[in-house]
Amino acid sequence: MNRSCLCSILVTTALICSAYFIGNAYIDEELKEKLLRWEITDKMHNVTNKIQNTTDEMHNVTDKIQKVADKMQNATSPTCENLNKPLGSEALPQGIIVKTSNLETQHLWDYRQDKKGNPNRAMSLLAMAVGIKQKELVNKVIQKFPSRDFVVMLFHYDGVVEDWKQYPWNEHAIHVSVMNQTKWWFAKRFLHPDIVAEYEYIFLWDEDLGVAHFNPQRYLSIVKEEGLEISQPALDTTKTKVHYPITARHNNLKVHRRMYKDKGSVRCDDHSTDPPCVGWVEMMAPVFSRSAWRCSWYMIQNDLIHAWGLDKQLGYCAQGDRKINVGVVDAEYIFHYGLTTLGVVKTASSSSGNETKPKSRTLVKWIIEQE
Numbered sequence: 202m203n204r205s206c207l208c209s210i211l212v213t214t215a216l217i218c219s220a221y222f223i224g225n226a227y228i229d230e231e232l233k234e235k236l237l238r239w240e241i242t243d244k245m246h247n248v249t250n251k252i253q254n255t256t257d258e259m260h261n262v263t264d265k266i267q268k269v270a271d272k273m274q275n276a277t278s279p280t281c282e283n284l285n286k287p288l289g290s291e292a293l294p295q296g297i298i299v300k301t302s303n304l305e306t307q308h309l310w311d312y313r314q315d316k317k318g319n320p321n322r323a324m325s326l327l328a329m330a331v332g333i334k335q336k337e338l339v340n341k342v343i344q345k346f347p348s349r350d351f352v353v354m355l356f357h358y359d360g361v362v363e364d365w366k367q368y369p370w371n372e373h374a375i376h377v378s379v380m381n382q383t384k385w386w387f388a389k390r391f392l393h394p395d396i397v398a399e400y401e402y403i404f405l406w407d408e409d410l411g412v413a414h415f416n417p418q419r420y421l422s423i424v425k426e427e428g429l430e431i432s433q434p435a436l437d438t439t440k441t442k443v444h445y446p447i448t449a450r451h452n453n454l455k456v457h458r459r460m461y462k463d464k465g466s467v468r469c470d471d472h473s474t475d476p477p478c479v480g481w482v483e484m485m486a487p488v489f490s491r492s493a494w495r496c497s498w499y500m501i502q503n504d505l506i507h508a509w510g511l512d513k514q515l516g517y518c519a520q521g522d523r524k525i526n527v528g529v530v531d532a533e534y535i536f537h538y539g540l541t542t543l544g545v546v547k548t549a550s551s552s553s554g555n556e557t558k559p560k561s562r563t564l565v566k567w568i569i570e571q572e
């Protein structure tokens with residue numbers, strides 16, 4: 202082997218070695234870079250993870266603070282929590298209290314049929330004390346009140362319930378039968394404000410009314426437009442005797458709220474502020490708004506028979522100024538036949554023929570002994 206050969210081998214080896222080292226260094230560089238990237242990604246993951254965990258923790262802490270605040274709120278104001286709960290229901294959680302009811306029937310097997318028509322529709326209630334002898338008149342009244350807008354409730358004071366079956370509306374009506382009781386007795390017992398809270402207006406009517414010129418929907422639209430909380434349809438003066446001028450129909454008016462009188466002990470003019478001039482209606486066909494009824498119900502005494510005198514006190518329940526919120530609707534009017542039956546408010550009111558103002562504004566006991 203000569204020197205040149207050895208030399209070339211050395212050079213080759215050196216070349217190979219350097220190539221190897223250079224390549225190796227290059228690869229190492231790449232590898233390191235890769236590793237670095239991984240590490241960074243890993244760290245970022247860890248950081249993201251930590252941020253996530255921190256956010257979670259903060260949420261948990263916020264939740265905890267909220268819970269403590271709630272508990273403190275509940276603990277410091279137990280009365281506040283129970284403020285809107287009816288008496289006796291304090292132990293119940295707010296969510297399961299049902300405060301009011303209605304008179305609607307429930308379908309036993311088909312829930313979809315429960316609500317007639319539009320479930321959001323505001324329903325009103327027609328309640329009448331009736332006897333079978335007046336069934337023709339009553340039928341005419343009820344036919345005017347379509348079932349999609351009105352629930353009908355009949356108080357049978359003669360115990361006869363079966364004989365109404367001939368009328369198509371009969372099976373949808375609510376029947377309550379108690380012997381020899383008047384409209385006010387029934388109303389106090391069966392029209393508690395919480396039971397009838399869903400009804401926008403309550404018609405508490407006698408059975409001896411003629412409705413040929415009366416349309417309840419038009420009536421209610423007038424009542425809403427005029428803001429009447431307590432009202433009655435005007436009485437036709439041509440065929441029926443009108444006991445109180447305030448309820449007599451004015452042919453040319455839509456509604457009126459006062460009467461005028463320039464003779465006798467009581468004068469009524471534009472400046473009068475009290476019944477009998479203004480602020481009341483009779484008790485044969487009153488129509489109450491929901492809130493007016495809630496108030497009026499409390500005025501009905503349990504032994505009240507004919508509501509004598511109640512009419513003049515209605516102003517308390519006018520939800521504001523009785524001179525404005527109590528009125529008579531002339532555009533939709535009725536006939537009053539003045540029959541003497543139990544279902545009918547006796548028109549011989551305490552103020553009949555005696556229109557002096559009540560001596561005291563306090564609520565009096567209205568039952569008249571000589572009934």
Ligand SMILES: *[C@@H]1O[C@H](CO)[C@@H](O)[C@H](O)[C@H]1NC(C)=O
Pocket residue numbers: 240243244247
């Ligand atoms: C990421 O977190 C894991 C476990 O929490 C840990 O073992 C790893 O070393 C962390 N990585 C870096 C780059 O900090």
Ligand SMILES: *[C@@H]1O[C@H](CO)[C@@H](O)[C@H](O)[C@H]1NC(C)=O
Pocket residue numbers: 247250251254
């Ligand atoms: C984040 O929380 C999870 C579970 O709660 C845990 O496994 C993980 O190690 C946590 N990560 C960090 C960076 O604290």
Ligand SMILES: *[C@@H]1O[C@H](CO)[C@@H](O)[C@H](O)[C@H]1NC(C)=O
Pocket residue numbers: 254255257258261
């Ligand atoms: C937050 O609360 C939930 C449930 O209370 C729990 O599973 C989770 O581990 C909590 N997270 C932290 C970061 O404390």
Ligand SMILES: *[C@@H]1O[C@H](CO)[C@@H](O)[C@H](O)[C@H]1NC(C)=O
Pocket residue numbers: 268271272275282295
């Ligand atoms: C506080 O009272 C409210 C309303 O009654 C109830 O929903 C809530 O669960 C109560 N909170 C606590 C922490 O007891």
Ligand SMILES: *[C@@H]1O[C@H](CO)[C@@H](O)[C@H](O)[C@H]1NC(C)=O
Pocket residue numbers: 380381
């Ligand atoms: C109801 O009144 C009638 C007539 O006044 C009377 O004959 C009847 O006995 C009374 N019934 C009851 C249950 O009071």
Ligand SMILES: *[C@@H]1O[C@H](CO)[C@@H](O)[C@H](O)[C@H]1NC(C)=O
Pocket residue numbers: 554555556557
């Ligand atoms: C009206 O009632 C008052 C007091 O009760 C009485 O003094 C007066 O005589 C009565 N008037 C009439 C017309 O009955």
